[in-house]
Amino acid sequence: MPVKIDQDKCGGISSCPGEGLCIKLCEKGALENDNNHIVLIEENCDDCDLCIQNCPNQAIIKD
Amino acid sequence: MSKIAREGKENRCLEHQNSNCLGCGICVEICPTTALKLGPVLPIARGILQGDLVALDSNKCCLCGLCASACPFDALKFTIDGENSRNMDKYPKWNHQSGIDEETCIYCGKCSTACPRDAIFMNRTLPDRKELVSGETEVDQDKCIFCGMCEESCPTDAIKIEKINPDSSNPFIGTSTKIDESKCIYCGICRRICPEDAIKIVCTTCMYSDKIPDPQISGHIVMDEEKCINCSWCQEICPVDAAHITKPFSGEIFFEEEFECKGDSCHACKDVCSCNAISMVDNHSYINPQFCVLCGACSRACPQKGISIKRKDLNLTNVRSKAWNARFSSLKS
Known part of the structure; x- marks a missing residue:
């Protein structure tokens, strides 16, 4: 099951302490920068959870 | 590097050194006041972020020195009036060690290449080629497994292994191992390093003359124990068992x-x-x-x-x- 992004917690790339760390960590290209927002490309997500573990805002979750 | 210092009856100081830190979190686990926090270890390891692997909170730290005593990798240094707690009788002592025996070392340099922390420094002096007139070399092609240890370690690039397919994922498929005698200095590193005893090498000039000494490699090898993390790559890769790690x-x-x-x-x-x-x-x-x-x-x-x-x-x-x-x-x- 792919991850979900809590846009409230995320607050956009410009205010991220890691400047979009999740995008840089994801090697499957499942996370992209869309006008300062993180968008998920579901079919690319491999469920590795690396983004969940490393998000400085705990903004990436799974149900 | 981050640092907490307190002056009083005693001057206590705790320093964290990123260069020695593995980001393992042992200090974070052991701190009684939760004064240490692990940084973004993976992004730092991948070079995405810069920063400290461990952050020290000066408001919480009681400068007891437990974290520095617990770190097996010398990444935390705790001093009282300038003296390192590792040298003080009342603090715990780690007993793991690392070292390379210079008497046994053949200065092949494999450990220095293998060390993931760049903790081994070697320099060597090769025998002077001019003194050596001739010699004989032989590689037993039936015994040779084409592992490439000799080729990698030859100080004069005299050894060449012919590979069937150099790009193949299996590196152990070869056809022949050749020693170029015009380059060979008969130091014998290849003979000593070969795991299959497939190489014979002799300097005939030295053999028949008392005046010319056997070709020998001299050198120095130093293990930086502070940088060493005791992973034992050197011990496992050393062909002559000169490296010892606990x-x-x-x-x-x-x-x-x-x-x-x-x-x-x-x-x-x-x-x-x-x-x-x-x-x-x-x-x-x-x-x-x-x-x-x-x-x-x-x-x-x-x-x-x-x-x-x-x-x-x-x-x-x-x-x-x-x-x-x-x-x-x-x-x-």
Whole structure:
């Protein structure tokens, strides 16, 4: 099951302490920068959870 | 480097050195006041972020020195009036060691190449080629397994292995190993390094003349014990058993039974491992326990919580306080 992004917690790339760390960590290209927002490309997500573990805002979750 | 200092009756100081830190979190686990926090270890290991692997909170730290005593890798330094707690009688002592015996060393340089922390420094003087008129070399092609140890270690690039397909993923397929006698200085490193005893080499000039000494390599090899993390790559790779390592912990590392490794999508464990003990094989993490120091960095980094370590014993003595003993015991599981 792919991850979900809590846009409230995320607050956009410009205010991220890691400047979009999740995008840089994801090697499957499942996370992209869309006008300062993180968008998920579901079919690319491999469920590795690396983004969940490393998000400085705990903004990436799974149900 | 971050630092906390307090002046009073005694001047106490705690310093963290990123260059020695593995990001393992042992100090964070053991701190009684939660004054240490692990930084973004994986992004730092991948070079995405810069920063400290461990952050010190001066408001919480009581400068007891427990974290510095617990760090097996010399990344935390605790001093009282300028004296390092590691040299003080009342503080615990780690007994793991590393060293290279110069008497046995043949100066092949393999350990220095293998060391993941650049902790081994070697320089060597090769015999002067002019003094050597001739010699004989022979490689037993039936015994040779084309492992490439000799080719890699030859100080004068005199050895060449013919490979059937140089790009093949199996490096051990070769057709012949040749020694170029116009380049060879008859130092004999290849003979001593060959795991199959397939190489014969002799300097005939030295053999028949009393005046010309046997070709010898002289040198120096130094292990920087502060940089060394006791992974034992040098010990495993040394062809003559000159390197000796004792590890800080004994125990085991294993995958959880229901662990579904995400392999090449993740490889967080491999990236944070300072010991080069983890590789990715067939899209799955593979741990070589020989090189593991049971620091636990991989276990923390794995988003699937698939890697566990069990430390049975700490190579630590002189823990005088009962309270500290209990904290150290918490590192065992």
